Amino acid sequence: MAQAAQTASGGGHVDPERAQFELFKSLPRDAPVEMLNLIRLRAQAAYPDGHAATGAQAYAAYGKESGPIFRRLGGEILWRGEPQCVLIGPAQEHWDIAFIARYPTAGAFLAMVVDPDYRKAVVHRQAAVADSRLIRMAPSAGGAGFG
Numbered sequence: 001m002a003q004a005a006q007t008a009s010g011g012g013h014v015d016p017e018r019a020q021f022e023l024f025k026s027l028p029r030d031a032p033v034e035m036l037n038l039i040r041l042r043a044q045a046a047y048p049d050g051h052a053a054t055g056a057q058a059y060a061a062y063g064k065e066s067g068p069i070f071r072r073l074g075g076e077i078l079w080r081g082e083p084q085c086v087l088i089g090p091a092q093e094h095w096d097i098a099f100i101a102r103y104p105t106a107g108a109f110l111a112m113v114v115d116p117d118y119r120k121a122v123v124h125r126q127a128a129v130a131d132s133r134l135i136r137m138a139p140s141a142g143g144a145g146f147g
Helices: 018-026 053-072 107-112 116-130
Strands: 034-039 077-082 098-104 129-137
Touching: 018 107, 034 053, 034 107, 053 107, 053 116, 053 129, 098 116, 107 116
Parallel strands: none
Antiparallel strands: 034 098, 034 129, 077 098
């Protein structure tokens, strides 16, 4: 995987750092995973070839091209919401897109990121995203309490 891509201002996280990706790969691969995604889009996409598009248009292209691969490997979106404000955390931090993607196994996620068609599609994500968080979570039972 590529080292973390930085925005022009130097602060964004777009791709995993090598150590973070190695940690992901060291965790069990045969269990379901849920990935919390927080995305901040660029106003204008930053394609290496100078292709003109908004960040939203580039992210939509990423979704259109990566979606069939995601679904073929058993992925599904469990939850999607519209971020409105940060209640706890840096007040200036904001996210344009928030969702939780579920994969039947961590191995399915790894198969997606090395798929040749996905690697073509991810160029749109890299052009679209100014900053992001991708957090691997193990599914657990819901309930009425926080603990």
